[in-house]
Amino acid sequence: MKSSAPKFNPAEYLIRLVRKNSLYHLPHAMTVQQRAERVHRHLAQATPQTPQQVKNILSHIYRLPKSGGS
Numbered sequence: 658m659k660s661s662a663p664k665f666n667p668a669e670y671l672i673r674l675v676r677k678n679s680l681y682h683l684p685h686a687m688t689v690q691q692r693a694e695r696v697h698r699h700l701a702q703a704t705p706q707t708p709q710q711v712k713n714i715l716s717h718i719y720r721l722p723k724s725g726g727s
Contacts, residue, residue: 667714674706675699 679699680692687695706714 667718670714671706 675696679696683692683695704711
């Protein structure tokens with residue numbers, strides 16, 4: 658059975674989605690502030706992941722080995 662866990666860690670997955678949905682194909686003249694506002698606007702409209710993707714990410718996190726601090 659094929660695993661449905663994400664191939665990236667959760668932070669990389671979110672960064673990839675933000676780049677794909679908010680930062681690709683922008684005019685070169687856009688300022689950093691304009692780009693930040695665009696990312697904020699897209700994130701405020703809806704979560705970048707579907708409920709199933711969030712479930713997969715959380716399942717992946719819970720399966721990660723626990724780090725021992727001794």
